[in-house]
Amino acid sequence: MGGADAAGTHGDRSTPDGPAADGPAPDEAADEPTAERATGLSRRAVMGWAGAGLALGAAGGGSVAAAVSGGSDSGTTVSDGAIAFYGDHQAGIATPVQDRLHFAAFDVLTDDRKELAALLKEWTSAAAAMTAGREVGQGAVDGLAEAPPDDTGEALGLPPSRLTLTIGFGPSLFEQVDADGTRTDRFGLRARRPAALVDLPHFPGDSLDPARSGGDLCVQACADDPQVAVHAIRNLARIGMGKVSVRWSQLGFGKTSSTTPDAQTPRNLMGFKDGTHNIAGTDTATLKDHVWAAPGDGQDWMTGGSYLVARRIRMHIETWDREGLKAQEDVFGRTKGEGAPYGKQRERDTPDLARLPKDSHVRLAHPDTNGGLRILRRGFSFTDGTDGLGRLDAGLFFLAYQRDTRKAFVPLQRRLAANDALNEYIQHVGSAHFACPPGVRKPGEWWGQALLG
Numbered sequence: 001m002g003g004a005d006a007a008g009t010h011g012d013r014s015t016p017d018g019p020a021a022d023g024p025a026p027d028e029a030a031d032e033p034t035a036e037r038a039t040g041l042s043r044r045a046v047m048g049w050a051g052a053g054l055a056l057g058a059a060g061g062g063s064v065a066a067a068v069s070g071g072s073d074s075g076t077t078v079s080d081g082a083i084a085f086y087g088d089h090q091a092g093i094a095t096p097v098q099d100r101l102h103f104a105a106f107d108v109l110t111d112d113r114k115e116l117a118a119l120l121k122e123w124t125s126a127a128a129a130m131t132a133g134r135e136v137g138q139g140a141v142d143g144l145a146e147a148p149p150d151d152t153g154e155a156l157g158l159p160p161s162r163l164t165l166t167i168g169f170g171p172s173l174f175e176q177v178d179a180d181g182t183r184t185d186r187f188g189l190r191a192r193r194p195a196a197l198v199d200l201p202h203f204p205g206d207s208l209d210p211a212r213s214g215g216d217l218c219v220q221a222c223a224d225d226p227q228v229a230v231h232a233i234r235n236l237a238r239i240g241m242g243k244v245s246v247r248w249s250q251l252g253f254g255k256t257s258s259t260t261p262d263a264q265t266p267r268n269l270m271g272f273k274d275g276t277h278n279i280a281g282t283d284t285a286t287l288k289d290h291v292w293a294a295p296g297d298g299q300d301w302m303t304g305g306s307y308l309v310a311r312r313i314r315m316h317i318e319t320w321d322r323e324g325l326k327a328q329e330d331v332f333g334r335t336k337g338e339g340a341p342y343g344k345q346r347e348r349d350t351p352d353l354a355r356l357p358k359d360s361h362v363r364l365a366h367p368d369t370n371g372g373l374r375i376l377r378r379g380f381s382f383t384d385g386t387d388g389l390g391r392l393d394a395g396l397f398f399l400a401y402q403r404d405t406r407k408a409f410v411p412l413q414r415r416l417a418a419n420d421a422l423n424e425y426i427q428h429v430g431s432a433h434f435a436c437p438p439g440v441r442k443p444g445e446w447w448g449q450a451l452l453g
């Protein structure tokens with residue numbers, strides 16, 4: 001068993017043109033035991049799970065994933081191509097970075113706290129299903145003929161593709177500030193806003209577009225197949241219709257970071273290896289110190305969660321492409337080919353910071369010149385057509401997770417914004433900040449339960 005035949009495809013029923021080549025014939029599908037249909041698990045998926053050595057009882061589909069993850073620390077791979085949804089921390093932070101991103105920020109339209117909680121419950125079960133490679137609800141083709149399908153269907157037949165869905169709560173969820181300065185505690189959450197969830201300050205050089213900034217909620221969807229990531233965001237948006245609206249969204253490709261040091265480091269659109277010195281997903285001690293909010297940090301509901309800063313950083317790649325190779329390398333203080341720090345041979349050699357240009361990005365961003373501060377970078381490249389002036393609208397969608405933004409991104413970005421040689425070639429054009437709660441530990445629990453429940 002392997003490839004799309006492995007556990008947990010997004011449904012594997014017949015297509016409108018007939019059954020998938022090796023899928024069940026329509027009449028066989030109709031014979032499926034009712035319990036199996038009710039779980040939303042396809043027969044092939046069940047065979048796959050069983051093949052992975054799992055004992056399947058009468059449990060619902062969600063329990064299956066729980067049984068597999070066993071409350072693991074975070075994001076264990078539970079079957080070929082699926083990352084565990086349930087765990088102490090949300091998947092999509094310390095778990096291995098996938099190839100593609102669809103990130104969406106939402107405005108909450110309802111002022112009703114109960115309605116918001118109900119939506120988050122519904123989103124959680126949809127997320128548990130989709131990350132396990134299952135369809136949402138009754139699926140794309142198994143529901144009532146008269147009703148719109150529960151699942152939009154474009155991931156039918158696709159494997160889970162290591163999909164992770166990570167939710168975050170923006171400052172405006174805790175207190176809405178209108179243009180005239182009026183402050184509204186819409187959901188009674190003002191007192192529960194973590195101190196670390198600051199309104200980010202203005203940094204030198206910022207040219208932020210409000211239409212690409214902020215948001216009451218965010219969902220980061222990462223997967224190896226863009227169709228799976230887009231399908232996930234689309235289905236959450238569909239479920240939330242009338243209660244939330246998409247404020248802005250960003251597609252990303254070519255991960256520009258790595259949480260798996262053994263893998264080849266990806267390159268960003270400037271052609272440099274990006275993610276060499278990042279926090280590894282396996283480095284539990286550093287994750288504990290620098291990424292996960294801990295008891296006593298502030299709001300208890302955030303324990304095990306993390307703060308996410310998203311920045312849409314435009315690269316002036318036309319200017320960059322006219323620079324000489326040495327000038328480009330001076331910007332980072334690393335060689336372009338190997339990625340080695342100046343004065344060293346190999347990418348992973350420890351930098352001798354004194355040998356890097358004073359205004360180089362790596363010298364300025366390195367923990368040793370910042371009192372030991374660390375962030376977990378998880379960004380992606382983007383190109384979104386042209387800017388209307390004959391240039392590509394391209395850059396880095398920077399995503400960084402940390403235990404306390406006030407002690408990590410804010411001081412680091414202050415320093416970079418004031419001194420970094422890279423600033424000549426980049427501009428921050430979008431910005432958002434979110435509190436990402438801890439993981440959902442078992443079926444029945446939901447995203448944000450400790451905050452809103």
Ligand code: HEM
Pocket residue numbers: 268270272273274275276277278311313315332334361362365366367375395396398409412413416422426
């Ligand atoms: C378009 C913008 C950016 C580009 C192209 C970029 C690129 C790079 C590259 C090529 C490296 C060296 C390889 C590595 O260790 O990953 C690096 C390192 C790093 N960058 Fe950036 N970066 C950008 C923005 C930022 C921002 C906004 C921050 C934080 C506020 C940041 C923080 C860091 C950190 C902490 C390191 C590791 C330094 C070390 O420990 O050696 N970067 N970046």
